[in-house]
Amino acid sequence: MxxxxxxxxxxxxxxxxxxxxxxxxxxxxxxxxxxxxxxxxxxxxxxxxxxRVGTEATLQWDMEKAFAKGGFGGTLPDNARLGSAAADRLGRSELVTSHNYTLESGTVPVSAKPVAGVAPPAGLPAEMREDRMLPLLGVRDSTRLRDFRDGHFTLLSGRGIGAEDRDRDAVLVEERFAATNALSVGSRVTLGSAEGKNPREFEVVGVYRDPARSPETWAAPQMEPGNKLIVPLDAIGRLDPSERLDGGMRINEATYLLRDPSTLDRFRKQAEAAGLDLDVFKLDVNDKQYxxxxxxxxxxxxxxxxxxxxxxxxxxxxxxxxxxxxxxxxxxxxxxxxxxxxxxxxxxxxxxxxxxxxxxxxxxxxxxxxxxxxxxxxxxxxxxxxxxxxxxxxxxxxxxxxxxxxxxxxxxxxxxxxxxxxxxxxxxxxxxxxxxxxxxxxxxxxxxxxxxxxxxxx
Incomplete structure (x- = not known):
């Protein structure tokens, strides 16, 4: 059987x-x-x-390490200056979905006046009373700024600053600055460098809202959140040529959104291959969202x-x-x-x-x-x-x-x-x-x- x-x-x-x-x-x-x-x-x-979220890596000069070694005597060596050209080379990596970089600077408005929530007190020195310096932020892509990405800043009208604006004199203004100077999308405003030189006419491409309140007491224009202007990074170089570096622009930091958190080691090697000295620059990884x-x-x-x-x-x-x-x-x-x-x-x-x-x-x-x-x-x-x-x-x-x-x-x-x-x-x-x-x-x-x-x- x-x-x-x-x-x-x-x-x-x-x-x-x-x-x-x-x-x-x-x-x-x-x-x-x-x-x-x-x-x-x-x-x-x-x-x-x-x-959905990837992992954000931030590249910037390692100030703590520099000071731990005794600092640089008040001046920065050439290898401690981060440039947009090197940041762009790294941004073209297949490991990166998008990248951005920023430079904090200042500007003196020629055809506009700063937002002032409170009048300066009597007895304030004339140089402080006449201070017109405004905070100026140069970016590659404003939509990649954390404040916009996290929903803290809201675009009310127009559009943001993008990589296509590199050769344009475009500006994104806060709603209080726009109201003070009767500006809207398409308006023109003349800005100069921090020293008040090289005036250039900028087109307002968008108006955004910063929920931060104005100071309750008098503060310098740079401390007023409504005075923050956002422009293409290269526009700062046109206002102040000293900010140019190695065929690009000096930047404070560059951020990269990685496709996969596990590729960080490969990304570090690519950063070194792009000419970035990781003994001088630090690469911080923020995978908190993930x-x-x-x-x-x-x-x-x-x-x-x-x-x-x-x-x-x-x-x-x-x-x-x-x-x-x-x-x-x-x-x-x-x-x-x-x-x-x-x-x-x-x-x-x-x-x-x-x-x-x-x-x-x-x-x-x-x-x-x-x-x-x-x-x-x-x-x-x-x-x-x-x-x-x-x-x-x-x-x-x-x-x-x-x-x-x-x-x-x-x-x-x-x-x-x-x-x-x-x-x-x-x-x-x-x-x-x-x-x-x-x-x-x-x-x-x-x-x-x-x-x-x-x-x-x-």
């Missing part, structure tokens, strides 16, 4: 044991499959988070991985024990079959077929059960992890630094999707359990001679 047919008859004859084994296998497969589903969903969500997003799901993924291993090993042990006991009870059957000439490998194969049939049926039931149960379990696990995340500390408008990042809500839901790969992984786990639990106990018996099996006793 075919050992496959004999396996089928054995399963029918031992219905009770078959149902017990089926239920046990179904529970194990459901837990293992659910673990795989949650684990893969967490990995997918983490990958999506990388694409950690906020993926922190809870990484914990859930770790829990799911542990569940897969624990259930797999415990299930193999329990099933192995049951099959070993049931195989021991079938010693006489195996001994008789060997005595009538049945080959040993066919007896082992029969046991494998019996358990495999049960495992396949259990896998089918587990596929339906895991797909129904896993989403609820995943949401409950993620919700518990999210509840343990401390609330973000509010960030002051206009005070974004390299250590700060916009508060983002952590990922609190996982998309569970059953795929063929998941069933294949569980099938491989089941196959390993079948082979481990059947071959060992059955093999120990069939290695014996038929007479020894039949006479040794139950």
């Amino acid at each position: 075919s050992f496959v047919k004999r396996a089928g008859l054995s399963l029918l004859a031992r219905r009770g044991r078959t149902l017990i084994l089926l239920a046990l296998f179904a529970v194990i497969c459901t837990l293992v499959l659910g673990g795989f589903l949650v684990q893969r969903a967490a990995e997918s969500a983490a990958e999506g988070a990388k694409q 950690r906020q997003l993926v922190g809870p799901i990484q914990n859930v993924a770790a829990f799911a991985t542990g569940t897969v291993w624990l259930v797999g090993l415990a299930g193999a042990a329990v099933i192995g024990l049951l099959i070993a006991l049931w195989t021991r009870e079938r010693r006489r059957e195996l001994g008789v079959l060997l005595a009538v000439g049945e080959r040993r490998w066919r007896l082992v194969a029969q046991q494998i077929v019996e358990v495999s049939v049960v495992a396949v049926l259990a896998l089918g039931a587990a596929a339906a059960a895991a797909q129904a149960i896993a989403p609820g379990v995943a949401d409950a696990l993620v919700s518990r992890e999210v509840a343990d995340v401390p609330p973000p500390v509010p960030q002051q408008p206009g005070r974004a630094t390299t250590e700060q990042a916009p508060a983002v809500a952590p990922i609190d839901r996982l998309n569970i999707d059953l795929r063929t790969r998941d069933l294949r992984n569980v099938a491989l786990v089941g196959l390993a359990i079948v082979l481990a639990t059947v071959v060992v106990p059955t093999g120990r018996i069939v290695r014996m001679q038929p007479r020894a099996i039949l006479t040794k006793g139950e």
